[in-house]
Amino acid sequence: xxxxxxxxxxxxxxxxxxxxxxxxxxxxxxxxxxxxxxxxxxxxxxxxxxxxxxxxxxxxxxxxxxxxxxxxxxxxxxxxxxxxxxxxxxxxxxxxxxxxxxxxxxxxxxxxxxxxxxxxxxxxxxxxxxxxxxxxxxxxxxxxxxxxxxxxxxxxxxxxxxxxxxxxxxxxxxxxxxxxxxxxxxxxxxxxxxxxxxxxxxxxxxxxxxxxxxxxxxxxxxxxxxxxxxxxxxxxxxxxxxxxxxxxxxxxxxxxxxxxxxxxxxxxxxxxxxxxxxx
Numbered sequence: 001x002x003x004x005x006x007x008x009x010x011x012x013x014x015x016x017x018x019x020x021x022x023x024x025x026x027x028x029x030x031x032x033x034x035x036x037x038x039x040x041x042x043x044x045x046x047x048x049x050x051x052x053x054x055x056x057x058x059x060x061x062x063x064x065x066x067x068x069x070x071x072x073x074x075x076x077x078x079x080x081x082x083x084x085x086x087x088x089x090x091x092x093x094x095x096x097x098x099x100x101x102x103x104x105x106x107x108x109x110x111x112x113x114x115x116x117x118x119x120x121x122x123x124x125x126x127x128x129x130x131x132x133x134x135x136x137x138x139x140x141x142x143x144x145x146x147x148x149x150x151x152x153x154x155x156x157x158x159x160x161x162x163x164x165x166x167x168x169x170x171x172x173x174x175x176x177x178x179x180x181x182x183x184x185x186x187x188x189x190x191x192x193x194x195x196x197x198x199x200x201x202x203x204x205x206x207x208x209x210x211x212x213x214x215x216x217x218x219x220x221x222x223x224x225x226x227x228x229x230x231x232x233x234x235x236x237x238x239x240x241x242x243x244x245x246x247x248x249x250x251x252x253x254x255x256x257x258x259x260x261x262x263x264x265x266x267x268x269x270x271x272x273x274x275x276x277x278x279x
Contacts, residue, residue: 024199024263027055054262055199067204074270075196078255079209085247086189087216089150090240091181093224094174095119104233105161105170115171119178123186126179130187138259139188139195140251146184147248153177154241161233189213195258198267 020043023036033052040048067076094101098116107115134142153176160169189209197205227236258266 023051024055027052028199051262054265067201067208071271072197072201072205075198075205076208078196078270079193079205080212081247081250081254082185082189082192083209083212084216085243085250086185086213087220088240088243089181089185089247090154090177090220090237090243091185092217092220093236093240094177096221097224097228098174100228101174101233102167102171105167107167107171115174118171118175122175122178123182126182127186130183133183134187134191135259138257139192140255140257140259142184142188143192143251143255144184144248146180146186146188147244147251149180149184150177150244151241151248153180154237154244158234158237158241161237192255192258195261195263195266196270198271199263202263 020039021035023039026032026036026039036052036055037048040051045051098119102115130142153173156173157170157177159165160173193206193209194202256266256269261269
C-alpha cells in the first residue's frame with residue numbers, strides 16, 4: 001500500500017522537472033529579464049513587455065515588508081477566512097473518519113470501507129471539473145457554488161441522521177458533500193491565496209493561509225474523537241452546515257473576483273487605498 005505510491009511520486013517528479021520558473025521570481029530574485037520574458041511569451045501572454053514593466057514598477061514602490069501591516073489587512077483577512085472555512089466545512093473530518101461515520105449510519109465495516117474508497121473517486125473527478133471551470137467562470141463563482149452545495153449536502157446528512165434513514169442515503173449525501181468541496185473550496189483555495197497578496201509579501205501571505213489551514217486540520221483531527229463521543233452526528237453536521245452558510249455570506253460580501261486580473265493589479269486593488277496609492 002505504501003510502495004505503490006512511488007509510481008505517482010515518480011511521475012510527479014518527472015513532470016515538475018519541466019515546469020518553468022515563475023517570471024516574477026526570475027525578475028525579483030534573479031534579475032533575469034530575458035528568461036522572464038521568455039516564460040511569459042511561451043505561456044501565451046499577449047503583452048509580456050507590459051507585464052514585466054508592471055512587475056518592475058511594483059518592485060520599485062515596495063521592498064519586502066511585514067505581513068501584519070495595516071496595508072495588507074484585506075488580503076490577510078481573506079486568506080485567514082478562506083483557510084479557516086475550508087476546515088470548518090468538515091472536509092477533513094469526513095475524509096479522516098469516513099468509516100466511523102458510515103458505521104454510525106448503520107453500515108457494516110466492509111460496506112463502510114468500500115464507501116470510503118468512493119470518496120476518493122468522487123474527490124478526484126470533481127477536482128478535475130473544478131480545474132476546468134476555475135478560469136472559465138471564476139474563483140468567486142466556484143466558491144459560491146461550493147458553499148451552496150455544502151449547505152444542501154450537510155443539511156441532507158443532518159436530516160438523514162435525525163430521521164434514521166438508510167446508510168445508503170448518508171453515503172449519497174456524503175458524496176454530494178465531497179463533490180461540492182472538490183469543485184469549490186478544494187479547487188480554489190490555493191489559487192486564491194496565491195493571487196491576493198502583492199509580490200512583496202506573497203510568500204508570507206501564502207504561509208499564513210497554509211498555516212491556518214493545517215492548524216485547523218490538526219485541531220479537527222485531535223478533537224473529533226472526543227466530539228464524536230460527546231455529540232450526535234446530527235449536531236456535528238448541523239454545525240458544519242451553519243459554518244458553510246456563514247462562508248457563503250462572507251464570499252458574497254467580502255471576496256473579490258480575481259479571474260483575469262494580473263497579480264500586480266490585484267495587489268493594488270486590495271492594498272492601494274490603505275497604502276495611499278491611486279488606481
